[in-house]
Amino acid sequence: MGLCLFINPIKGAGDDLPDVGDHAPNIAQIDHYDLSDIDLSPYAALMLPAHLDQRFFGTLTTKIEGFLAQGGTLVFNGHVAWPMLPEFETFVPLESQSLENLIIHRLADHPVFEGVDTQHLTFRRGVAGFYARGYNPPPKGAIALHGVGPDRLPCDWVYHRPEGGRILMHAGNDLWMYAGSKDSTARIVPQLCLWAGGDDHGQGGAS
């Protein structure tokens, strides 16, 4: 299994974020701005935090496309605001944050979310709205994994690039925010690392 490289959030992100290293020991982590200089070839996956300097990341497009073309996996969390990759489009917020509009629906099974109850994604301690409040529009050919609200707006999707590599998009806080949780969302971090670090990049289903 390949190594997942987690990019640490910008240092202003505060002290309120869990350290994913405590819950997924077989990973690598680097400081945010070290991404420009690091050689990505030893890594299977690049894991981006929602607290991302997207203007900085947008200067690395050629490097990231090269990484993907070699079969790499990119996991993106957050709202797309700046130009970064051609597969990304600007975040579309929900028009209304009513409870109905915040409910998460599963649209396709995926190893990262196997055994994760969508009720546990919709609600944390009985409160809805932590998981997604809109979506980053997927490219044609992407597979929507979760939809938010009655229109099932694709807040999570996976895309197998024809040029090689995979992108897993989550339009919300870091998926590793669920590290060590007490409900079925605790499955996400280990399953995410297993999937992203895996070398089976076949086109079958939503894998």
Next chain:
Amino acid sequence: MTSRIAALDGGTYYHHRTLYEPRYREFFDGVIYTRELGETVLEDYDTLIVSCRTDPSVLRPHREKFRQFLESGRTLVIMGSTGPAEWISGIEWHFTPTNFWWWKEGGSLGLHVTAPDHPLFDHITLADATWHHHGHLIVPEGAVSLIDVGDLGSVLYDDTVTTPGRMIVTTLDPMYHHGSHFMPATTRFLDGFLPWLKGMTPS
């Protein structure tokens, strides 16, 4: 005459929403990408906002620039989670464990207004400044706390005495939450805070 305001943009999605989208765009005469602060001339601005959650490692090399900005009598707004101790003198910030769930547990954050006559309160209420915070500040002698947390210290103070300029310092992070489409109080805070800043008479 209104204040000419510049704000720092850390390149994050939440700064993008706060600084570039129409709701607040007219309040900012300049938006400075933080990594370009070194080559940016600040002479044109009366007020500089260090937007919440700006990475202090990017600000550290500009310590002297911030000092000079204040020495020239201008206003520096320092928002929450920016690690100001790393890039400016005289800020005493203490970490507080964050209680995200205070509103659900029937408790109180313990916030209270300590300077009700301050002009900011013509623009916001205490409720507009009430969400979880990440620390408290020890107020320098002669500065005015606007909102205290219990008897620990301040979450928002106004300091016109420590430097020839003015420092408005808070542990609150409204841009992050507004920019995440989260917590309406943070939007209400900015709805009042930015017009107040804009209406300040330049020195």
